[in-house]
Amino acid sequence: MSTVDLTQDTFQAAIESDATLIIDFWAPWCGPCKQFAPTFEAAAAKNDDITFAKINTEDEQELASAMRIRSIPTIMVFRERVLLFQHSGALSESQLEELIAQVKAVDMAEVHAQIAAQQANPEA
Numbered sequence: 001m002s003t004v005d006l007t008q009d010t011f012q013a014a015i016e017s018d019a020t021l022i023i024d025f026w027a028p029w030c031g032p033c034k035q036f037a038p039t040f041e042a043a044a045a046k047n048d049d050i051t052f053a054k055i056n057t058e059d060e061q062e063l064a065s066a067m068r069i070r071s072i073p074t075i076m077v078f079r080e081r082v083l084l085f086q087h088s089g090a091l092s093e094s095q096l097e098e099l100i101a102q103v104k105a106v107d108m109a110e111v112h113a114q115i116a117a118q119q120a121n122p123e124a
Contacts, residue, residue, distance in 0.1 A: 002041070003053060004052070004053045004054070005053070005055070006055050007059070007063070011063055014053060015078045015081065018080045019051050019079075020050045020078070020103060021077070021078040022051070022052050022077050023054070024052070024053070024055070024075055025064060025074040025075075030072050030073065032072070032089070032090045033090075035090060036073050036090035036091065039096055040054075043096050057072055072088070074086065074088045075099075079106065080112070082112070084111075
């Protein structure tokens with residue numbers, strides 16, 4: 001599967017999906033972003049069960065600001081509407097593969113239970 005481009009108009013629907021979503025926030029002038037792009041594309045090609053998306057922070061400055069992107073590349077991983085991971089800086093191929101394996105292994109029932117418990121008792 002290739003990557004998809006997200007915009008302010010398509011972002012909300014993408015993160016509200018129950019599917020796993022890995023987003024690369026990047027810019028055309030960013031050297032590390034250019035170096036990371038082939039790694040991200042290769043991971044997308046190997047993982048048909050995950051949506052890999054890119055957000056051009058130059059074109060989507062308002063979205064990048066809303067997501068508090070301060071440096072690029074920044075990677076965010078959502079699964080079942082929950083932000084599981086955020087990292088600024090490029091990842092190596094092995095780091096990205098390990099991240100994908102860890103995300104797939106997360107017990108989302110437990111995550112949702114923890115979120116529900118925190119919302120029920122915000123002072124804990």
